[in-house]
Amino acid sequence: MANVHQFDVVVVGAGGAGLMAGLYASRTAKTAVISKLYPTRSHTGAAQGGISAALGNYEEDKPEWHMYDTVKGSDYLGDQDAIEFMCNEAIDAVLELEHMGLPFDRTPEGKISQRPFGGHTNNETGKPVRRAAHAADRTGHMILQTLYQQCLKNKVNFFDEYQVLDFIMVNGRAAGVVAVELATGELHTIHAKAVVFATGGHGRIFEVTSNAYAYTGDGAAILLRRGIPLEDMEFFQFHPTGIYKLGILITEGVRGEGGVLLNGNGERFMPKYAPTVKDLASRDVVSRAIYTEIKEGRGINGSNYVYLDIRPESVNKYAAVDGRTNPDGSPYTITADTVLKKIPDIVDFCRVYLGVDPVTQVMPIQPTAHYTMGGIPTNKYGEVVIDDRNTIFPGLYAAGECACVSVHGANRLGTNSLLDIVVFGKHAGLKAAEYAQSADFETLPGEVEADARSAFEALRNGSKKENAFDLSNELKKVMFDDVGIYRSEKGMAEALDKVRELKERFKDVGVTDTGKIFNTELLNAWELGNLLDIAETVAMSALNRKESRGGHSREDYPERDDGSWLKHTLIAQKDGKLEISYKPVVITKHQPKARVY
Amino acid sequence: MEVTVKIFRYNPEKDQRGNYVTYKVEAHENDRVLDVLEYIKGKEDGTLSFRRSCAHGICGSDAMRINGRNMLACKVLIRDVGTNITVEPLLGLKISKDLIVDMEPFFDNYKKVLPYFINDSPLPEDGRERLQSPEERARFDETTKCILCAACTTSCPSYWANGEYYGPAAIVTAHRFIFDSRDEAAGERLQILAETDGVARCHTAYNCTEACPREIKITRAIGEVKMAMTTGKLD
Amino acid sequence: MGLKRDVSLSAGLRYKGPAGYLTFILHRIGGLGMGVFIAVHILAAFIGGRTGGFLNGIYENWAFQIFIFFCVLFHAINGLRITILDLWPKLQDYQTEAIWVEWAVFIPLYAVSVYVILSTALGG
């Protein structure tokens, strides 16, 4: 084999999590970071609002409060040891980013500026607390750029535009990955002692989504096919405010700055659903509220969207009603200038895609598929654990949106994901390097590239009876409609059947592009395969869980059922079939109780 | 409505040179040009190749020449460009296939300007953040927005003439650090940019500023770098 | 593999740049034109004789004068604009307006000059 590379640690994915892992692993181990996109194209760059840490730069805040909010936000499904670990690490993680040069916005005293975000509260008063450290509305962009830049400074080895197709395991241990170089179509084997997956989520299984085209769940799908289970796949977050039809995200920061949601009657409806924090309730709550309004006929013109209003006069009116104040106690008011300064990118999106100017007009919004809570199960050090007893798979790590630690449980709080990627990315990198120090290379068996090659061959030689573009649209539609914000037995069962039917039809997809160089058609078709596999796990896990919790809300089981369902779902492929098992939730400090905002 | 899209096609495994192929497809005026390309790829000709990821102007994958001007295909709607659309790859970089160009030289230039934060002084004793006033932070806000899409560099006549020119994108990145009050390597960056292939190659043609999808005032940023070089003032 | 990096003059000129791109091109033509003209002029005066006379004869031609005066005037006015914007980069925000002003100054001045050149050339 011509293209074999050897590294101690190989990191798959160059978003926030992958870069953090690469940066830390490369300090002590020979490390490669492989990414199917140029690193700066990763979806971390799309994150807008902020990264949470109890810095307390404006007002009192504590990691314990952050922990409680996260546990509550997760609808008590998050593992509390991991959550506590993350919230304690948060302050140092954010300060470290600052030390790497990240240009956070500043307070008048020159400290990192923070803004309120859904679900983050002062535990004593129950009022929103400013916890999200931010760089305008492009915090993720700045994290991605800063980490990439630091990787360049530290001479991390990058394999840009190499798409990983397969995971190599030998003797029950990680041994590397197989990747295709997009520019040449050549397969490469990257032989490694430790492998870190940081490939991001799979929001592209849904029709209306804030997620990138690249969010096809490659990492999770690859490992699923290799027998690694996936955890909590039924939990997917629908962000309340996506641009109508397009799904492009309007950050919660807009509501953090005082924006309110209005229904078709021009009423602000959130106080009905969350009397204390109102528009800043956690995402699942707001998304459901919007859907309820729409279902009850109070969408705009009876249609399936509502308005988000950040016009200064509305904000000032409702801020006065809420009695919201500035840190110095004066009443909270904003001007057109505040809007332009604090959320410039959102203003830009609205102008470009909607022809709407948020300073003078309301924005039509609808919930949009946003974040993958489930994924590759890991412990708090990023080590992949493959069963209910948390048995570690040697040499395999995962971090970021593709992983399920689980700190987000059934519903992620805004800004906790950027925190997740830096904290767990770092620890996964450290652990991987540590493991590589002590482990030896496994000898590679003969034909490690065979499976990847035959997957490609199958797509090239398919009968072409089916068109990948159509299949993918059918998949997205059925998943959004039936395994979306509100779910029911009947809908999900039909969706599952449909996904299985699509999987069958997928065998008849054939790629027309016979070339090797940048064969994007082939790669897109391969990604569709991943989407189908992932969608099946999502639909099946969701159908199986007979309760409502966080992002998983069922019309037929509207209540949370801690008695039977306070447990994680594990779904794994055995003999070509999916099987479900369970894993207990780690509860340390906070016993489950009803969740009101 | 029906739109006519003329696309530059080049298959490196078959063609000696590129050619244009015209497609007629149905589209809505609020569709992005990217949606139209996706549709053509999905339904008309799967071999059409281009890069894309985020689909909302934030990842910088899909910069290309649309009706003779560099833009992001995902950030321009049919209603902005009309129903006769010509789509071509960026100028000044090797064309790998169809609309995909070789980005390596672009990133190589980026890497030349020390595109990372440098401050070797000790951290504040309490381990907290380095302080920076809101005004100091605002000084370089504009240039932090860059998504490295290359629309600017590949619209610059100087860069067309000579790929050794670092190009506006690299200078934008340098600007982001030069004017960051916390950074300590402004001098080194200015020395690099003072070389023949640095800012001297910019003749204020403004194509870059006009092409930037992030609306960065690039020519102004380059001008500020030139003046920092002239006067030594970094405030 | 791949198509070589090659920006032909026609590809470059087809790029739909904004107003600044045009002024850049004209500035360059103007500078070059002036440079060549002055060099030839000095050379002609220096060597004198028949060759010198012939060379000097070229710019007695009114068409040539119209061209060279375009070079001079445009380069001078545009050069001033560039210099001002360069020395105060903040003003780059108004580059479009600056270019409008520049044309507003250039066009009448140039029109008058062309009129004078033509009336001298044709009227005696």
Add this chain to the structure above:
Amino acid sequence: MTTKSRRLSIKDRGLTNFEAVMWIFTRLSALAIYGLILAGLIGALVMGARNNMNFADVMRWAFMPNVTHVQSTDLQDLDPWASPFWKLTASALLLVAAAHGIHGLVVIADDYIASKSGRNFIRLLSIVFLLAMSGMGLWLIWTS
């Protein structure tokens, strides 16, 4: 919080570099050319150009205040026009414009020629060119 102002020395900011210096020179020389042309214009008006010179003559003089440029006019007394003051002004204009223009050619050449040796060759050529032009020009100014 207090903010410190940051300054860099000439060497630290790379202003010892030929291109950097010439960038500034180009702007300053442009301004100087303006100043000298203005001087020529005012001088011509003071010396009576209004009655005895046409537009073209005035322009010619302004762009190079060399007495040969006004010999074909109706001016009676050419002596003031040939004074050492104007010869000096003309020389200054010549040198500044030649340096500005020839460096302009170097800039254009640098745009298209990226190789070190090619660029050095152009630089050498430009120096020769500059010396030749200045020499010939000065000779013309001071012998006419």
